[in-house]
Amino acid sequence: MKTIHTHIALLAVAIAGLAHIQAQDPLPAWNDGPAKKAITAFVGKVTKEGSSDFVPPAGRIATFDNDGTLWAEQPMYFQMLFALHRVGVLAPQHPEWKDKEPFASLLKGDVKAALAGGEKAMLEIVMATHAGMTTAEFEQVVREWIATAEHPKFKKPLIECVYQPMVELLAYLRANGFKTFIVSGGGIEFMRPWTEKVYGIPPEQVIGSSIKTTYEMRDGKPVLVRLPEIDFIDDKTGKPAGINSHIGRRPIAAFGNSDGDQQMLEWTQAGGGARLMMLVHHDDAEREFAYGAESKIGTFSDALMAEAKKSSWEVISMKNDWKTIFAFEVSH
Amino acid sequence: MKTIHTHIALLAVAIAGLAHIQAQDPLPAWNDGPAKKAITAFVGKVTKEGSSDFVPPAGRIATFDNDGTLWAEQPMYFQMLFALHRVGVLAPQHPEWKDKEPFASLLKGDVKAALAGGEKAMLEIVMATHAGMTTAEFEQVVREWIATAEHPKFKKPLIECVYQPMVELLAYLRANGFKTFIVSGGGIEFMRPWTEKVYGIPPEQVIGSSIKTTYEMRDGKPVLVRLPEIDFIDDKTGKPAGINSHIGRRPIAAFGNSDGDQQMLEWTQAGGGARLMMLVHHDDAEREFAYGAESKIGTFSDALMAEAKKSSWEVISMKNDWKTIFAFEVSH
Numbered sequence: 034m035k036t037i038h039t040h041i042a043l044l045a046v047a048i049a050g051l052a053h054i055q056a057q058d059p060l061p062a063w064n065d066g067p068a069k070k071a072i073t074a075f076v077g078k079v080t081k082e083g084s085s086d087f088v089p090p091a092g093r094i095a096t097f098d099n100d101g102t103l104w105a106e107q108p109m110y111f112q113m114l115f116a117l118h119r120v121g122v123l124a125p126q127h128p129e130w131k132d133k134e135p136f137a138s139l140l141k142g143d144v145k146a147a148l149a150g151g152e153k154a155m156l157e158i159v160m161a162t163h164a165g166m167t168t169a170e171f172e173q174v175v176r177e178w179i180a181t182a183e184h185p186k187f188k189k190p191l192i193e194c195v196y197q198p199m200v201e202l203l204a205y206l207r208a209n210g211f212k213t214f215i216v217s218g219g220g221i222e223f224m225r226p227w228t229e230k231v232y233g234i235p236p237e238q239v240i241g242s243s244i245k246t247t248y249e250m251r252d253g254k255p256v257l258v259r260l261p262e263i264d265f266i267d268d269k270t271g272k273p274a275g276i277n278s279h280i281g282r283r284p285i286a287a288f289g290n291s292d293g294d295q296q297m298l299e300w301t302q303a304g305g306g307a308r309l310m311m312l313v314h315h316d317d318a319e320r321e322f323a324y325g326a327e328s329k330i331g332t333f334s335d336a337l338m339a340e341a342k343k344s345s346w347e348v349i350s351m352k353n354d355w356k357t358i359f360a361f362e363v364s365h
Numbered sequence: 366m367k368t369i370h371t372h373i374a375l376l377a378v379a380i381a382g383l384a385h386i387q388a389q390d391p392l393p394a395w396n397d398g399p400a401k402k403a404i405t406a407f408v409g410k411v412t413k414e415g416s417s418d419f420v421p422p423a424g425r426i427a428t429f430d431n432d433g434t435l436w437a438e439q440p441m442y443f444q445m446l447f448a449l450h451r452v453g454v455l456a457p458q459h460p461e462w463k464d465k466e467p468f469a470s471l472l473k474g475d476v477k478a479a480l481a482g483g484e485k486a487m488l489e490i491v492m493a494t495h496a497g498m499t500t501a502e503f504e505q506v507v508r509e510w511i512a513t514a515e516h517p518k519f520k521k522p523l524i525e526c527v528y529q530p531m532v533e534l535l536a537y538l539r540a541n542g543f544k545t546f547i548v549s550g551g552g553i554e555f556m557r558p559w560t561e562k563v564y565g566i567p568p569e570q571v572i573g574s575s576i577k578t579t580y581e582m583r584d585g586k587p588v589l590v591r592l593p594e595i596d597f598i599d600d601k602t603g604k605p606a607g608i609n610s611h612i613g614r615r616p617i618a619a620f621g622n623s624d625g626d627q628q629m630l631e632w633t634q635a636g637g638g639a640r641l642m643m644l645v646h647h648d649d650a651e652r653e654f655a656y657g658a659e660s661k662i663g664t665f666s667d668a669l670m671a672e673a674k675k676s677s678w679e680v681i682s683m684k685n686d687w688k689t690i691f692a693f694e695v696s697h
C-alpha cells in the first residue's frame with residue numbers, strides 16, 4: 034500500500050499547486066496587453082471541455098525557437114561564444130591554426146575578421162569545435178562551459194539570460210496540459226545538457242541542428258563519435274521537417290522571433306482548429322537589444338512583419354509587453 | 366474552482382486504478398519464470414526510493430523494437446504487406462510496371478521472385494509506395510490500410526497481432542513512471558498513425574527509419590512532401606544513433622528480438638546503474654512461429670545468442686515465458 038500512500042501525498046501537493054496557480058497570475062512578468070491576452074484566451078479555449086476549440090491534452094503541442102525567443106542571441110549566438118572558447122582551448126593541439134583562417138583571426142581576438150569568411154568560415158569553426166569527440170565527451174564540455182560562461186554585456190551567467198516571461202509561459206502551458214518543445218537552429222546536443230534545468234524541457238523534447246554520429250567500440254565500450262558532417266539544419270523549412278521527424282504531429286502553438294521561424298509558424302497555423310502563433314520583437318535597446326530587419330543575427334525582416342500582420346500572428350513587443358525581461362533585473 | 370474539482374475526480378480515478386494494479390498481477394500473460402522475475406525485480410529496484418539502484422522518473426527510459434518484439438513479423442514484415450498492397454493500388458497509374466522488376470513479379474503475385482532482387486528490389490518497392498505524396502496523404506493511406514489489413518496466417522487484423530505480454534509490459538512500465546519508446550527499423554511514419562491506439566505510445570515517442578521530406582506550398586497551404594531518398598536507417602548501429610538523436614539520453618531498459626537490436630542493447634547496458642536488456646525468442650511454432658538463426662526476417666543469430674549469454678541479457682522464450690501470446694487466443 035506504500036505506493037498508494039506516496040501517490041496520495043503527491044496528489045495533495047499537486048492539488049495545492051493548482052490552488053496556488055488559480056489564486057495568482059501565472060504570467061506576472063507580462064504586462065496586461067494584447068500579447069498576454071492572446072495567450073490566456075487561447076489556453077482558456079483549448080482547455081475548456083465541451084468548447085468547439087477544445088484540444089485533448091495529447092494534442093497540446095507547443096514549439097519554441099530558442100535563440101532570441103527563450104534566451105538572448107546578441108551580440109552573437111551563445112553557441113558561437115562556446116565555439117570561440119573551444120578554439121582557444123584547442124589551439125595548443127592545432128599549431129597550424131596560427132596561419133589558417135578563420136582560426137588565425139579568432140586567436141588574435143578578431144571575431145569580425147574570422148566571420149568575414151561567411152558560412153564556410155562558420156562551418157569550419159563549428160566542425161573544429163563540435164566534432165571529433167564522443168557524444169558523452171561533448172556533453173561534458175558543454176556542461177562545464179555553460180556552468181561559468183557569462184554574457185559579455187549583462188555580465189551574468191548565460192543561463193540567466195533567459196526571458197522570464199517565456200519561462201513563465203512554458204510553465205503556464207505545461208500546467209495546462211501542454212507538452213513544450215524547443216525547435217531551434219542551434220545544435221541539439223549543445224542545448225540538451227541544460228534545457229531541463231533552465232526551461233523544464235527534457236532532452237527528448239529538444240529539436241535542433243545536428244551533425245552525424247557513428248557507433249563504435251572503444252576499450253570494449255560502445256560510443257557515438259561526432260563526425261564533421263552536417264546531418265540536419267533545423268532552420269526555416271527545416272523546422273517543419275524537424276517537427277515532423279521528432280514529434281510526428283502538428284503543434285497548436287508556436288513561438289519564434291526571426292525569419293528562421295516563419296515556416297514553423299505557417300506549418301502550425303495550417304492545422305485545423307484554434308492556433309496561437311507569436312513572434313518576439315526585440316525593440317528594447319535599454320533593457321536588452323533593439324534589432325530587426327537589418328540584423329544578421331535574428332533577422333526580423335519587413336517581409337516577416339508583413340506576413341505576421343497578414344496571418345494574424347501576434348507580435349510581442351519586449352518593450353511594451355514584458356514587465357520583466359530577465360529575472361536578475363528584479364533580484365537586486 | 367472547477368479545474369481543481371476535475372483534477373480531484375481524475376486523481377480519485379487514478380488512485381482507484383493504482384489500487385486495482387496493486388491488487389492483481391500486472392503481467393497476467395506472463396508465466397511465472399525467470400523472464401517475468403527479471404522484469405519485476407528490475408522495476409522494483411529502480412523505483413524504490415533510497416535504493417542504490419533508484420532512478421528518478423525522468424531517467425526511466427525504456428526502448429522497444431517493434432517487428433518481432435511488439436507485434437509479429439512473419440511470414441513477412443507487415444510494412445512489406447502494406448507495400449505490396451500499395452503496388453496493387455498504384456499499378457493502374459504505372460503501366461510500365463508490367464514489364465519492370467520487381468513490380469512485374471509482384472503483380473503476378475510472386476513475392477519471392479520480386480524479392481530475389483535483394484535490397485535494391487526492396488528499396489524500389491519502398492520508394493514507389495512510400496514516397497511522392499505529402500506526409501498527410503501517407504498518414505491517411507496507412508490509417509485506411511491498417512484499419513482492415515489482416516494477417517495471412519492468423520486471419521485477424523494486424524493490429525491484433527501484437528504480443529499481449531509486451532502490451533502488458535509497456536503498461537506496467539508506464540504505471541511505474543517509465544517513458545516507453547519504439548525504436549524500430551520500420552518506417553517512422555508507417556508506425557505513428559496507430560502506435561498510440563495499439564501500444565499507448567504517442568507519435569513523439571516513436572523512432573524509426575525515414576525518408577527525406579521537403580517543405581513546399583500547394584494551393585497556399587504548406588505541405589511536407591515525401592522524397593524517394595533515404596534519410597535514416599534505424600537498425601543495428603543506427604539504433605543507438607536514433608536514440609541519441611530523438612531521446613538524447615540513454616535508456617535503462619531495452620527490448621528486442623533480433624540481430625538488428627544488438628547495438629541498442631549494448632548501448633543501454635553501457636550506462637551506469639541498474640539495466641534490463643531482453644530479447645524475445647520466437648520458439649513457438651504452434652502458437653506463433655519458430656525461427657532464429659536461419660531466418661532472413663528477424664534473424665536471431667548464434668552470435669547474438671552467445672552475446673546474450675555473455676552479457677546476461679534475458680532471453681524470453683515465447684513458448685515457456687508467455688501464457689498468452691495474442692489477446693485473441695483467449696477472447697473466444
